[in-house]
Amino acid sequence: MSKILTVSPSPHVHSDESVNKIMYRVVLAMMPALAWSVFVFGFDALRVTLTAVAACIVFEYLIQKFLMKVTPSVTDGSAIITGILLAFNVPANIPWWIIIIGALVSIGIAKLSFGGLGNNIFNPALVGRVFLLISFPVHMTSWPVNIQSGVDAVTSATPLGLIKESIKNGQVLSDVLGDVPGTMDMLLGNIGGSLGEVSALLLIVGGIYMLFRKVITWHIPVAVLGSMAIFSGILWLVNPEIFMNPVFHLLTGGAMLGAIFMATDMVTSPMTPKGQIIYGVGIGIITISIRTWGAYPEGISFAILLMNAVTPLINTYIKPKRFGGTK
Amino acid sequence: MLKTFKPGGVHPPENKISAGKSIEVLAIPKTVSIPVSQHIGAPAVALVNRGDEVKVGQVIAKSGGFVSANIHSSVSGKVKKIDIIPDSSGYPKSGIVIDVEGDEWLEKIDRSEELVKDFDLDSKEIVDKIMEAGIVGLGGATFPTHVKLVPPKGMKAEILIINGVECEPYLTSDHRLMLEKANEIVVGTRLLMKAMGIEKGYIGIENNKPDAISLLTEKTKEYPNIKVVSLKVKYPQGGEKQLIKAITGREVPSGGLPIAVGTVVSNVGTAFAVYEAVQKNKPLFERIVTVTGKSVEKPSNFKVRIGTAVSELIEAAGGTPEDTGKIISGGPMMGKAIAKTDVSVTKGTSGILIIKDEESKRRETIACIRCSKCVSVCPMGLEPYLLMTVSQKQMWDAVEANKVMDCIECGSCSYTCPSNRPLLDYIRLGKGKVGQIMRARKN
Numbered sequence: 131m132s133k134i135l136t137v138s139p140s141p142h143v144h145s146d147e148s149v150n151k152i153m154y155r156v157v158l159a160m161m162p163a164l165a166w167s168v169f170v171f172g173f174d175a176l177r178v179t180l181t182a183v184a185a186c187i188v189f190e191y192l193i194q195k196f197l198m199k200v201t202p203s204v205t206d207g208s209a210i211i212t213g214i215l216l217a218f219n220v221p222a223n224i225p226w227w228i229i230i231i232g233a234l235v236s237i238g239i240a241k242l243s244f245g246g247l248g249n250n251i252f253n254p255a256l257v258g259r260v261f262l263l264i265s266f267p268v269h270m271t272s273w274p275v276n277i278q279s280g281v282d283a284v285t286s287a288t289p290l291g292l293i294k295e296s297i298k299n300g301q302v303l304s305d306v307l308g309d310v311p312g313t314m315d316m317l318l319g320n321i322g323g324s325l326g327e328v329s330a331l332l333l334i335v336g337g338i339y340m341l342f343r344k345v346i347t348w349h350i351p352v353a354v355l356g357s358m359a360i361f362s363g364i365l366w367l368v369n370p371e372i373f374m375n376p377v378f379h380l381l382t383g384g385a386m387l388g389a390i391f392m393a394t395d396m397v398t399s400p401m402t403p404k405g406q407i408i409y410g411v412g413i414g415i416i417t418i419s420i421r422t423w424g425a426y427p428e429g430i431s432f433a434i435l436l437m438n439a440v441t442p443l444i445n446t447y448i449k450p451k452r453f454g455g456t457k
Numbered sequence: 458m459l460k461t462f463k464p465g466g467v468h469p470p471e472n473k474i475s476a477g478k479s480i481e482v483l484a485i486p487k488t489v490s491i492p493v494s495q496h497i498g499a500p501a502v503a504l505v506n507r508g509d510e511v512k513v514g515q516v517i518a519k520s521g522g523f524v525s526a527n528i529h530s531s532v533s534g535k536v537k538k539i540d541i542i543p544d545s546s547g548y549p550k551s552g553i554v555i556d557v558e559g560d561e562w563l564e565k566i567d568r569s570e571e572l573v574k575d576f577d578l579d580s581k582e583i584v585d586k587i588m589e590a591g592i593v594g595l596g597g598a599t600f601p602t603h604v605k606l607v608p609p610k611g612m613k614a615e616i617l618i619i620n621g622v623e624c625e626p627y628l629t630s631d632h633r634l635m636l637e638k639a640n641e642i643v644v645g646t647r648l649l650m651k652a653m654g655i656e657k658g659y660i661g662i663e664n665n666k667p668d669a670i671s672l673l674t675e676k677t678k679e680y681p682n683i684k685v686v687s688l689k690v691k692y693p694q695g696g697e698k699q700l701i702k703a704i705t706g707r708e709v710p711s712g713g714l715p716i717a718v719g720t721v722v723s724n725v726g727t728a729f730a731v732y733e734a735v736q737k738n739k740p741l742f743e744r745i746v747t748v749t750g751k752s753v754e755k756p757s758n759f760k761v762r763i764g765t766a767v768s769e770l771i772e773a774a775g776g777t778p779e780d781t782g783k784i785i786s787g788g789p790m791m792g793k794a795i796a797k798t799d800v801s802v803t804k805g806t807s808g809i810l811i812i813k814d815e816e817s818k819r820r821e822t823i824a825c826i827r828c829s830k831c832v833s834v835c836p837m838g839l840e841p842y843l844l845m846t847v848s849q850k851q852m853w854d855a856v857e858a859n860k861v862m863d864c865i866e867c868g869s870c871s872y873t874c875p876s877n878r879p880l881l882d883y884i885r886l887g888k889g890k891v892g893q894i895m896r897a898r899k900n
Contacts, residue, residue: 133777133781135781135782135783135784135794135795135796135797136782136783136794136817136818137783137794137795137796138783138794138819139794139881139882139885140785140787140789140790140791140792140793140794140866140868140881141789141790141791141868141871141872141881142783142785142789142790142792142794142810142812142817143469143470143626143789143790143816143872144819144820144871144872144877145467145469145872145873147830147873147874147875148820148875148877149823149826149875149876151875152826152828152875203823206823208826246824247823247824247826248824248825248826248827248876249824347833396826396827396828396829397826397827398827399827400829401827401829401832401840401842401843402829402832402840403833445843449840449859450464450832450835450838450839450840451464451838452711452837452838452839452860452863453464453698453702453708453711453836453837453838453863454698454708454709454710454711454712454713454837454863455711455838455860
């Protein structure tokens with residue numbers, strides 16, 4: 131036989147894991163929440179999501195091809211995730227041109243200007259979201275009515291917004307608790323809010339799927355939600371008249387969406403389990419702090435972005451336990 | 458719950474195609490090329506000259522230093538030449554080429570199949586016989602066994618672990634040996650324990666070999682100080698440090714040897730070779746080699762004379778398949794791809810694996826997505842992604858500070874990386890460079 135053999139260093143076999151598979155599992159995990167969103171916000175939810183995804187793919191392709199002059203990598207699925215997450219973080223009735231601006235900021239500034247997939251410091255979808263929140267505060271906080279909530283109005287408030295408003299007006303919580311949706315409604319998603327954040331339950335379903343498929347580990351979601359629960363629980367025990375209970379905090383706003391889908395973004399979160407817990411606890415504490423004392427009713431986006439910035443530092447100082455190491 | 462090591466580990470498909478194939482004796486080839494360096498340490502020094510007549514089992518090259526091993530003729534015949542022959546990595550190495558004539562063994566070798574259990578020898582006599590027989594670790598590391606049996610001053614071995622894990626996918630030579638030579642392995646284990654004055658012995662086997670576990674459990678019943686430990690399947694459990702951790706819970710310190718935690722590990726093949734050397738006066742000149750692969754016509758486990766060309770083994774297994782892309786000496790995780798099949802089987806050759814063309818090429822590398830899978834699978838608690846980056850950037854201080862020398866090169870990181878990054882390639886580069894720097898510092 132005169133055939134030339136391939137020679138390369140070991141290992142000679144590879145697992146069937148690939149970046150594509152990981153990305154499409156994440157996309158699949160977001161589908162229940164998206165379906166719910168279409169159910170409660172109507173066709174608008176689908177329109178916004180598809181616009182965001184299309185814009186992210188197109189911008190990634192154009193920028194890579196014509197500005198960066200590299201082979202476009204849109205097929206890896208990461209632009210789709212950014213698009214869906216961006217859509218999940220805006221009201222379902224947002225004008226089309228705002229979501230396109232958001233996509234440009236997410237892909238162009240937050241992702242590709244750092245070098246593309248794997249090199250970005252901050253979660254692209256969240257950078258886009260925060261950019262839109264600061265630039266278009268009115269559009270970004272005019273929530274469409276949740277069809278299932280049974281409220282007869284054109285716009286509605288989010289539970290977190292409701293609480294922030296009443297505290298600002300000097301009311302005590304016992305006066306407004308009647309206006310706050312019930313726990314069951316919050317769990318299922320019969321409340322107002324951003325497109326993809328309303329159904330805590332279906333976000334958890336997606337999270338369990340990702341855990342099962344080993345896309346994420348439990349460390350970050352548990353650290354984020356656990357620290358939110360503990361911190362808000364302490365405040366609540368101190369004075370339930372001005373601080374909301376932990377169940378409310380976990381089921382409202384972007385807590386579940388952030389803890390399960392955005393804080394767990396591989397690229398921008400720490401590499402070791404211990405580092406991930408520190409990062410998650412940081413997000414939880416900052417989130418509750420912003421919700422309680424900040425100007426915005428919700429703070430998990432800012433909290434994640436702040437902890438994204440700390441991630442390289444965590445990776446530098448928090449090392450895995452070395453086998454046979456002295457400490 | 459079954460024992461295993463932590464941290465890390467992966468589960469590559471086992472593909473133990475040849476597990477059901479009994480050991481067959483491979484026909485003696487017409488010529489053998491026996492390298493004088495088949496072990497870690499100094500090459501052996503050739504004792505024969507061109508034209509010399511040799512018998513099976515005769516020493517043809519003598520141990521060349523403290524860490525070295527004797528080399529014996531695996532055939533009888535005439536020394537054709539002492540020449541430079543390529544080793545499995547393609548490097549030119551000195552070797553002895555012998556033309557085979559008949560099959561005449563040294564008389565002292567007991568060729569009967571009868572089980573001998575003679576435990577009257579003292580420790581020194583056992584070690585001497587092992588040294589004489591040129592036994593090295595047959596799990597692949599090929600460290601001379603007699604050196605391992607004499608611990609450095611002030612250190613004492615309390616536990617002997619016999620490694621029957623065979624965690625490499627495809628390979629089945631140890632598995633077959635355990636099934637067919639269980640009595641001999643147990644005697645070998647007792648001899649090794651006696652040689653070191655060890656009271657406690659374990660035989661570690663992964664639970665994908667239930668037949669070997671139950672057989673050895675039965676054979677060790679009469680020796681309460683030898684226990685068979687069933688282990689949960691996980692690669693690289695056959696790694697010395699991982700096996701010690703799995704069985705004893707002890708961690709060999711960074712940069713240290715197993716003896717630092719009172720343990721010594723030997724492969725089942727080594728235990729069998731020790732039996733043959735001590736009870737049968739038979740030096741190490743043949744071993745079990747698995748020849749396998751998805752397209753191989755007759756996947757087999759052969760008993761092969763050292764120095765036989767790999768091509769002869771492949772022929773005996775049905776020839777090189779049409780779709781061959783790569784031939785590996787060893788298993789798919791840690792074995793070496795060979796460029797030509799005229800290289801010799803040596804003491805460290807556990808298997809010949811033939812990989813199909815479509816599985817032999819690496820996939821395209823893309824950017825690291827920082828998924829941290831490499832960190833979570835690393836059995837040494839290292840950060841492969843980081844070691845690769847700092848090696849690429851030639852930041853050798855950082856490579857060293859991040860414990861590159863602890864890497865056992867098991868390949869779990871490269872295996873698992875969803876971006877197909879060549880993590881281990883760069884870690885090896887860093888290891889080599891840091892090793893150089895460390896040696897220079899010492900001098």
